[in-house]
Amino acid sequence: MQADRRDQSRTDGKPPLAGSLEPLQGLVADDLTRVNRIILDKMQSPVALIPQLAGHIVAAGGKRLRPMLTLAAARLCGARGERHYALAACVEFIHTATLLHDDVVDDSHLRRGLETANAVWGNKASVLVGDFLFSRAFQLMVADGSLAVLKLLSDASATIAEGEVHQLMTANDTATDEQAYLEVIEAKTAALFSAACEIGAVVADRPDSEQLALRSFGLNFGNAFQLVDDILDYSAEQLALGKSIGDDFREGKITLPLVLAFARGSEDEKSFWRRCVEDLEQRDGDLEQALALMQRHGALEDSKQRARDYAERARLDLGIFPDNAAKQALLQAIDFCVERLY
Template sequence: MQSPVALIPQLAAHLVAAGGKRIRPLLTLAAARLCGHQGQRHVALAACVEFIHTATLLHDDVVDESALRRGAPSANAVFGNKPSVLVGDFLFARAFQIMVADGSLRVLDILATASATIAEGEVLQLVTQNDTATTEEQYLQVIEGKTAALFAAATEVGAVVAERPQAEAEALREYGRTLGVAFQLVDDALDYSASQAALGKTVGDDFREGKITLPVLLAFNSAAEEEQVFWRRVLEERDQADGDLEKAIALMQSRGTLQATIERAREYGARALDALSIFPDGEERRALAGIVEFCIARAR
């Protein structure tokens, strides 16, 4: 993250100090070791994966006008929008420098494709935002893009650097993809049910922005007409008053949509575990299985 332009390492250091789960780079490290990689390529590529993720966070927080990230003031709240966008660009560029230094066209293809897919997912979310006519298929398309794509790429490159057969690379890619969907489903439920400290960002951010997530979709589609009027007012018209978030949470709880979202996450988690079944039991496979359990357990 070093640069002679002082603001870049300052802002980057703010992000590092904020911590975070570091799940995506962990996936690259664990997948490479699971596949028997003996070198060090996976370390630089894990950093590359985290840089791509961090760049998207910087841009997302500007788009969403978020005040908190990982429980601390977001970079845009501290440094402003313009530096956050530009340092996000820098981190993307650094990630591509790392990919080029690795020298594998296949690795470059996997991570570059994931970067493009993430951007598509974010734009699609922007298009479907505030639209209660959004379908579950469109919602899943958004989270496959904005979250699952990088999880999938992070694990697939572990098999690629270890030069494992295509079947193993595809299995790890499927593991990452389904884990990523499960992770985002849990996140979307937590936005309406967690404490601010547990979530690491402001509770109800999705509601305030009018994001159409699965708990909202299920609540709207099962709602009586009077409830649908409420959802259209707060999400489509963004006409929100004190107590509306609490009412939205109460409606979701009465319809069981938060629990249904967690159950859907468990289904994807089970698929992620199934994808690992082609690998022999061992420390790395158990670690990857443990990540699935951790992601789902956040909902408790």
Template sequence: MTATVHTLQANRAPSLEPMMALTTSGMNAVNAVILDRMQSKVALIPELAGHLIAGGGKRMRPMLTLASAALFDYPGTRHHKLAAAVEFIHTATLLHDDVVDGSGLRRGRRTANIIWGNPSSVLVGDFLFSRAFELMVEDGSLKVLKILSSASAIIAEGEVDQLTAQRRIDTDEDHYLQIIAAKTAALFAAACRIAPVVAEAGEEAEDALDTYGRNLGIAFQLVDDAIDYSSDSATMGKGVGDDFRDGKMTLPVILAYARGTDGDRDFWRSAISGDRVADEDLARAIDLVRSTGALADTLERARIYARRAVDSLGSFPAGKAKSAMIEAAEFAVARAY
């Protein structure tokens, strides 16, 4: 495939609306699968799963599966169950993440672990993983099963890698990118790649959409990590400064630490180790990521990855699906402004 260079548009506010409009019908079918498969005779399971699934998320990952299928005018329905599997994998990881992080808020609502406790959240997450694998097996494609099962393993590795890097001030940018490529971008890539598989579009198309999803996922996570130092809980949907208080070495911190004075570095070492987590410490951290240019440069890196995502679509024909996917990449970065 020959690449066509696209320039992200800066003169308007991108949104997910075109993708949501494109996938409305398909997402109705996906949501029906989700509702059906999260049922259980054990009442706590649908209650807890429903709390998170109904929590206001945009369901970007399953939408990416549907939009990717639309690139090929795929007329079938296999991708509906597979998109539901993608969402179950994502939801399960959120349940587990909130337990690991001790999170109290997600998308502005109390997290499941706060309401029902950690054991219930972990076990219902396991249930959703199991449902995802049931859906993969039902599809019958070993190639699809390999893509999604491999992504699930990579996500788990990324989460463990992030946990071991927590409160380690020596975490560098390469290690950080390795973590987010695994814990976030792997599922974006898999969600996109399975569509050309079911559409039988060929290896070249699979590689292109894998590249699109992977770069979009990295851009998305970079912006999330920047927002933690530039926003409020209403915008972020979680507690302000959660990453800071958890001692997570995200890119804004890595860059600010590298560029700081000796006094700044002393502050970061104390903060990341957990010794400085008061509101005034968070305020100083926000000031440092801004004054060192770390915040701006994190967002610039996000723009670079978003452009790579857009460029990977270069050889696909113009149309609503391609336009929606281009705007989704624009939106990934625009969320920070």
């Protein structure tokens, strides 16, 4: 156990928190350094705007969770050689390209507190550099030389694009049901988690059973991860910590807490949601009203339970693997994901 683990400071009477990303980060730290070198090298171009804009979003890119999953899965499966380094970079390029395109589609101006690339350089440059990063990802796949890898990552890229279009079709639409929402997050988020994990078994030439287990693990982990992100936008705990909430509400974004609250609401409540989400006619106090309706109908708690269910499935997916440092790091990453809710 690590002395600075955040579960040491619990004073609210709840059980200690067991999850942490630190074991995963520590496990792959040296490998991730190599991956970052590949990322920096492959985003270079004689066209100066490309590395400038790509560097802006890569530098603001967060924890590198997806490439870390590739590296940890490769260790879990005993992969040898260096193929997984370039493929982890490929996964990050796909993710970064989708972020660039997402920010344009959503007309976003901030990401993790920093100006988005489209806010700085405009939509056209962001879309084109996103295309460049997708192309770099495919160059890395081809250089790997494996048709299995090429199929895996190209399928994931196509699924992500389908998810983006599906989300566009359901944007600001209160008629969206739970199934449609889950299909969107599985395509937009979980598909890349799944591919990132399965690569580890592919490069290690592991049997189909292990490839399928890691594919399912990534899918379930990715669904839990996105559900938690969507729930946190309506979290009283986040508000108590001084963090901004309600961005999804202000944009009229359709997420599971809203879907459940709308479906369970009265006609008057449905009219409220349509005004706020479909018409984007929002007034002072509407966010507080939205939170109250979600609490009244159990929408937040039921959404949390969906996330816990996916997390439990992810834990079970790892059951076929022997107990080692990589498996423990992945299990703690699952716990960390869900415990962000508390």
